[in-house]
Amino acid sequence: MADVTFTVDGKKLTAPAGTLLIDACRKAGIEIPAFCYYPGLSLQAACRMCVVRQEKVPKLQTACTTTVAEGQVFITDSPEITQARKATIELLLGNHPLDCPVCDAGGECELQDMTFKYGAGESLYAEAKQHREEQQWSPAVFYDRPRCILCYRCIRMCGEGMDVWALGVQNRGARAVIAPNGGDTLDCEQCGMCIDVCPVGALTSGSYRYKTRPWEMNHISTVCTHCADGCKVTLGVRQSNIGSEIIRADNRDKSGINGDFLCAKGRFGFDFVENPERLNKPLVRNANGQLEPASWEHALRFAAGKLKEIRDARGGSAIGVIGSNLTTNEENYLLQKFARTVLQTNNIDHERTADYAGFARALAGSQGRTASMRDTATAPAILLIGGNPTEEHPLLAWNLRTNVRLNRARLYVANAKQIKLERQAKAVLRLPADGYPALAAHLDGSDKVIAGSAFRETLLAEESLLVILGQEYRGAELEELVKWGLKRDNVRFAFLGDHANSRGAADMGLLPDLLPGYVPVTAPGQFSAEYPGMPAAPGKALPDIFASAAKGELAALLVVGANPIAKPGMDAAALKNTFVIVHDIFLTETAAHADVVFPAASLYEKSGTVTNTYGDVQLARKAADRSGVKPDFEILVRLAGAMGVDVKTLVPFGTTGITADLGQSRGAQAGEADRHAVWLAANGLEPKLSPFDPLAVLDEIERLVPGYKMDRLNLFGGNDVPSEPGFVPLSALTANAAITPAHDGLFTSGTLGRYSPGLKDLNRHQAAPALAKTAAD
Amino acid sequence: MSNETMTIFSPKLAARFDALVQKYPARRSALVPMLLYAQDEIGYLSDAVIAEVAARIGITELDVRNVATYYSMLRFKPAGKFNVQVCTNISCMLRGAYDLFERFQDELGIGHKGVTTDGLFSLEEVECIGACCWAPAIQVNYDFHDELNPDSVPGILAEYRGKAKAEGTVSHA
Numbered sequence: 001m002a003d004v005t006f007t008v009d010g011k012k013l014t015a016p017a018g019t020l021l022i023d024a025c026r027k028a029g030i031e032i033p034a035f036c037y038y039p040g041l042s043l044q045a046a047c048r049m050c051v052v053r054q055e056k057v058p059k060l061q062t063a064c065t066t067t068v069a070e071g072q073v074f075i076t077d078s079p080e081i082t083q084a085r086k087a088t089i090e091l092l093l094g095n096h097p098l099d100c101p102v103c104d105a106g107g108e109c110e111l112q113d114m115t116f117k118y119g120a121g122e123s124l125y126a127e128a129k130q131h132r133e134e135q136q137w138s139p140a141v142f143y144d145r146p147r148c149i150l151c152y153r154c155i156r157m158c159g160e161g162m163d164v165w166a167l168g169v170q171n172r173g174a175r176a177v178i179a180p181n182g183g184d185t186l187d188c189e190q191c192g193m194c195i196d197v198c199p200v201g202a203l204t205s206g207s208y209r210y211k212t213r214p215w216e217m218n219h220i221s222t223v224c225t226h227c228a229d230g231c232k233v234t235l236g237v238r239q240s241n242i243g244s245e246i247i248r249a250d251n252r253d254k255s256g257i258n259g260d261f262l263c264a265k266g267r268f269g270f271d272f273v274e275n276p277e278r279l280n281k282p283l284v285r286n287a288n289g290q291l292e293p294a295s296w297e298h299a300l301r302f303a304a305g306k307l308k309e310i311r312d313a314r315g316g317s318a319i320g321v322i323g324s325n326l327t328t329n330e331e332n333y334l335l336q337k338f339a340r341t342v343l344q345t346n347n348i349d350h351e352r353t354a355d356y357a358g359f360a361r362a363l364a365g366s367q368g369r370t371a372s373m374r375d376t377a378t379a380p381a382i383l384l385i386g387g388n389p390t391e392e393h394p395l396l397a398w399n400l401r402t403n404v405r406l407n408r409a410r411l412y413v414a415n416a417k418q419i420k421l422e423r424q425a426k427a428v429l430r431l432p433a434d435g436y437p438a439l440a441a442h443l444d445g446s447d448k449v450i451a452g453s454a455f456r457e458t459l460l461a462e463e464s465l466l467v468i469l470g471q472e473y474r475g476a477e478l479e480e481l482v483k484w485g486l487k488r489d490n491v492r493f494a495f496l497g498d499h500a501n502s503r504g505a506a507d508m509g510l511l512p513d514l515l516p517g518y519v520p521v522t523a524p525g526q527f528s529a530e531y532p533g534m535p536a537a538p539g540k541a542l543p544d545i546f547a548s549a550a551k552g553e554l555a556a557l558l559v560v561g562a563n564p565i566a567k568p569g570m571d572a573a574a575l576k577n578t579f580v581i582v583h584d585i586f587l588t589e590t591a592a593h594a595d596v597v598f599p600a601a602s603l604y605e606k607s608g609t610v611t612n613t614y615g616d617v618q619l620a621r622k623a624a625d626r627s628g629v630k631p632d633f634e635i636l637v638r639l640a641g642a643m644g645v646d647v648k649t650l651v652p653f654g655t656t657g658i659t660a661d662l663g664q665s666r667g668a669q670a671g672e673a674d675r676h677a678v679w680l681a682a683n684g685l686e687p688k689l690s691p692f693d694p695l696a697v698l699d700e701i702e703r704l705v706p707g708y709k710m711d712r713l714n715l716f717g718g719n720d721v722p723s724e725p726g727f728v729p730l731s732a733l734t735a736n737a738a739i740t741p742a743h744d745g746l747f748t749s750g751t752l753g754r755y756s757p758g759l760k761d762l763n764r765h766q767a768a769p770a771l772a773k774t775a776a777d
Numbered sequence: 778m779s780n781e782t783m784t785i786f787s788p789k790l791a792a793r794f795d796a797l798v799q800k801y802p803a804r805r806s807a808l809v810p811m812l813l814y815a816q817d818e819i820g821y822l823s824d825a826v827i828a829e830v831a832a833r834i835g836i837t838e839l840d841v842r843n844v845a846t847y848y849s850m851l852r853f854k855p856a857g858k859f860n861v862q863v864c865t866n867i868s869c870m871l872r873g874a875y876d877l878f879e880r881f882q883d884e885l886g887i888g889h890k891g892v893t894t895d896g897l898f899s900l901e902e903v904e905c906i907g908a909c910c911w912a913p914a915i916q917v918n919y920d921f922h923d924e925l926n927p928d929s930v931p932g933i934l935a936e937y938r939g940k941a942k943a944e945g946t947v948s949h950a
Contacts, residue, residue: 165839166839167839170846171847179846181839
């Protein structure tokens, strides 16, 4: 809408007509307090804190419901307004306990801040405060009734934001309380968004409450390690006896790809890092066949010695390598480089959950046709084929709902099953159970398998389209559908996978036939010079690695952060005569069969980049610390070193010498890798001094992988930076090896989920029979 | 919801509800009258009443409870067969409503929101029932009794006991 000019506190402001006064003021740096107002949710005008004086209007107006128009004059700060706000706070404090010293929100409470600012320290009310007991609604959500100021934020967040509608207000007047849908329990998606938006300490989190004070924590923004949406998560950490522990995960930093949002896994599922079953010492199988703790030095020397012996005696083809969906891009890159150049084998794979290689091949040569996660929140028309984002991609579901609600986006759903997002859809096409392969032909006008043309006609009338494909698609069907979209203008794609860095694992070449950037092993181009010693033929995929083990042809297997034995159809007995090395966080089924186990750091305990399923690359920053464990990156470098490899050939560090400051120069720039690197480069010093610096490998990734030319300033600033699969060579071809979608739901997260007490509690709570009948959808 | 569906209400009331939900531009506008009629027939808003009303309108049970708990006229526990509501708002209070209310308490042996052990009477103190001209006034179910004094209490109670007996005789016959 056209801009209008109006006056606030004597300042001329300009904003589009119809902007809410509170937003216009905040943008101009004029603070207007509000408890009930929350950007993006419906207006409530319940708290009366945002009152302002508007010229020629007899009563004070609420800034959260006043829209600006030409020539209006407002006063937001005057003795009259201060008095009105003070009176509001006094009423709120009429029943609100002043237990701030023991309240979870103390120190980050909006009511506390406002009371401090407006000074309603005394009250004219003589009545005793009503005390009522606190309630536990679920393992994740607690509600303290007297502390509630009835701002309705939680209700609107749950209803409008999450489309769960599990909260309401009951009773009236001084007895009014927030009530959950199960009477005294909460039956919902347990996202914890209600806790996040609560301006006071009424809603508190089961995993965080009464553990610490907010100011005792350091807050580090990193990337969630659970699903493939790649939400930014802020970890609150505190020093502990064994390093630094994670106390809380939330979304303080709303600048991330996920905006306001975080789901149950991101918020409550970090506790696997504190699991007492975590490995904290290397284990080596002794003469009696038992795994026993060993020193890092011994374990590394033993493992490296065996690997070298096997490579020299039987060649690289007798060695297999299995990578992870959770490790960083740099670790994945390093692992495949280590496999190909040091172990001299292409027998490298990971547990594939989606056909990213097929997706990249379908898009080969077509640039600018993929969508970032951010586009799902702004695209005017979206076609969602397959998948169930509400369960498996909570942020995507949130973005789609928000986009429909705030931008009136048109969502089209084509699915064989009914999914919750259909409530937001403009049109739904119910596919036959095996109807996915026929969809591309249907969209082109064939009604042979899928009947009805109404859906197609509305869809094709859209000028632009964002197509989101579920894991139902792979290989030829995936390619056919992408090709259908490529024929049209303004069609972009997103492809859904399962884990935090599944996309990165594929992009970085944890594949037997494809190098980083999906460059075929058979036509390696510049990689032939970069990777001396790499075998020319494609290697074995994961099932074939196990098959060759069963035949006794596999002498060694290196497994990094994966648990293939837990997958159905994988036989542990096959590994009887194979020397197995495992890096993992826990003693998984696979680790239990290993000869050497290295205790690995989780994604929350290391830095590096990860790529979400939309191809957005983000920097994961080290938040927690734990003695005894090492990042997979460091373990690999040490393993290579122990094999006698010059690690500079693996990690390009110290390329201009070893002259640099040892931290003295950092000062105010400590911890800011980007600015420090700029400073070092400007002074002619080597920025990458350590063989354990993943950013050195990032340099090499950027140099060799065309899709990963990134805006570093943005990346290091904590923003998401898109990668570009369109640069994939047209010759990229892959055998369609076993792809098993993990289909992790709201409270499951592969191996990590099994070691997270918080997620297990939520699973149990939501599976309870009393609640089953009124499941959230 | 059609008539053939299982309902806890009488066929007449069920039919009335079917018409009511069609009457308004938004179905949930029918919520408050439905709760009142349901309470008149069932006696209170049981869980079953809330579940069926929610299903008939197409909203959640939580939505129904959010509205129902707002109104003090809606009950979630059974009242007596005759619910005695004594107005103690200003006109009635000035004309002796508290003496009247005390007398009811003494005669029935119950307090505010109490129910007699035989389930015949329940008693509550209510806000204005709109009979100020004839204060003090009470309402027993939907019947008004006005210009009362404490000595009218035994007579009123006897009248309803008699009614109950008569109905009881009829129903036993």
